[in-house]
Amino acid sequence: MKLPLWFHRLGSPPTFYRFAGRLMPWLYVLAAGLTLWGLYGGLVLAPPDYQQSDAFRIIYVHVPAAWMSMAGYGLMAVCAFIALVWRMKLAETMVLTAAPIGAAFTLMTLVTGSIWGRPMWGTWWDWDPRLTSELVLFFLYLGVIALAQAFEDRRAGARAACFLALVGIVNVPIVHFAVKWWNSLHQGSTIRVFSESTIHSSMKWPLLVLAIAAYLYFIASWMARTRVALLEQHAGTDWVQALTQGDRHG
Structure with missing residues (x-):
């Protein structure tokens, strides 16, 4: 199976470098704006939870980070598949540049989960299936970084x-479905796509806004890291020299 021509063109380092450079600022601005909007909605407008009071508000950091930890690994795996099957060098680079960002989101998930778990469960850590599989996800990110x-x-x-x-x-669906497959202290999903969510709408929309912000930030940071990596890998090529000369003249 052949890749589309536009995909091959985007896989060219100078083409990707220019494309990412134009898109990145917009993604960062959108991510920042949505983050402020979502935090205001979650920390100020949303009412306290009837069981957890204001302690529930940590979900506005924990849940978007958790979603992004899984989605980020999925995106990294897609790039890995492209790199192994079609030998695309840019895809290899994007695997390596995605791993540190995904690891940071996963670490944020584990830390905020521990902070949330202390008042809810009476302990900072429990070898719960969801927590354990998320920890495995963190080690997988670190493994990708170390192996490279x-x-x-x-x-x-x-x-x-x-x-x-x-x-x-294979660990990503385990993280997602752990609370359904095994007995778990971790609460189940409160936001559902194909059925009614159990979280109130006043608490739900800030969470979705912050999740979108996390996705945009991930993509923008991924592009930024990839651009830096491309400059390091292709130093001495005509297109990089043209960029550096243009910067000096500018």
């Missing part, structure tokens, strides 16, 4: 990291 750096040959390290990223995707 374990080889002297950059391409060999990138291919090994792509393989691990692709194999590790």
Whole structure:
């Protein structure tokens, strides 16, 4: 199966560099605006929870981070598949640049979950299926980062990291469905796509806004890291030299 021509063109380092450079500022601005709007709605406008009082408001950090930790790994795995099947160098690079961002979101999920769990469960940590699988997800991100750096040959390290990223995707549905498959202290999903959500609308919309902001921030940061990586990998090529010369003249 062949990739579309536009996809091949976007996979060209100079084309991606220019495309990402134009899109990134808009994504950052949108992410910042939605974050402020969502935090105002969640921390100021939303009423206290009838059981957890104001302690529930940590969901406005915890839940978007958790969703992004899984979605980020999914995006990384897609790039890994493209890199391994079609040998696209840009896709290899994007696997390596996505991993630190995904690891940061996963760490944020674990930390905020522990803070939330202390008053709710009476403990900072429990080997709950959801918590344990999320911890495994964090280690998978770290594994991708470490494996890429374990080889002297950059391409060999990138291919090994792509393989691990692709194999590790089996953990993502485990994280998502852990509360349904096993007995869990962790509460189930309160926001549902195909049925009525159990969370009140005044609490729901700030959560969705912050989730969108997290996605936009992830994509923008991913593009920024990839652009830096491309400059390092292609230093000395004509298109990078043209960029640096243009910056000096500017």
